[in-house]
Amino acid sequence: MPFNFKKKIADLKKLKKDLPKVIGNMAKRHYVESFRKGGFTDVSFNPWQARKFKDRSDRSRVNSTKSRAILVKTGHLRNSIRVRVATFERIEIGAYGVPYGVFHNNGEGKLPKRQFIGRSRSLNNRIRQRLNQEIKKIL
Numbered sequence: 001m002p003f004n005f006k007k008k009i010a011d012l013k014k015l016k017k018d019l020p021k022v023i024g025n026m027a028k029r030h031y032v033e034s035f036r037k038g039g040f041t042d043v044s045f046n047p048w049q050a051r052k053f054k055d056r057s058d059r060s061r062v063n064s065t066k067s068r069a070i071l072v073k074t075g076h077l078r079n080s081i082r083v084r085v086a087t088f089e090r091i092e093i094g095a096y097g098v099p100y101g102v103f104h105n106n107g108e109g110k111l112p113k114r115q116f117i118g119r120s121r122s123l124n125n126r127i128r129q130r131l132n133q134e135i136k137k138i139l
Helices: 005-037 062-066 101-106 121-138
Strands: 039-041 045-047 081-086 091-095
Touching: 005 039, 005 081, 005 091, 005 121, 091 101
Parallel strands: none
Antiparallel strands: 039 045, 081 091
């Protein structure tokens, strides 16, 4: 089968257009997975600090909160993670519409840092593998 240079160029252009959406969705799934796992994965898994109960009266609520995942009460924070921009030049993912998300992610005030979104070498490695796969398919 002869080498079809025009088809390869067209396939690469299509990949350039489609791949940012794929990568954005990979990242979104990675960040949402933090809520299921109860921690963030960068190089390795970093579990979130457990809830603290101030006194005995708080302990009575243990049964209702113990089974619930950390940072999940209504699911608003987890569901707020969206791919806002997905172009070849820029992919932007964030927690939109929940102003308290940044306080949990960064650990501000009295809140412990429970990062759910940010740079992740693990995610970057998976993205790199996917990119290499897609390029190999074309070439």
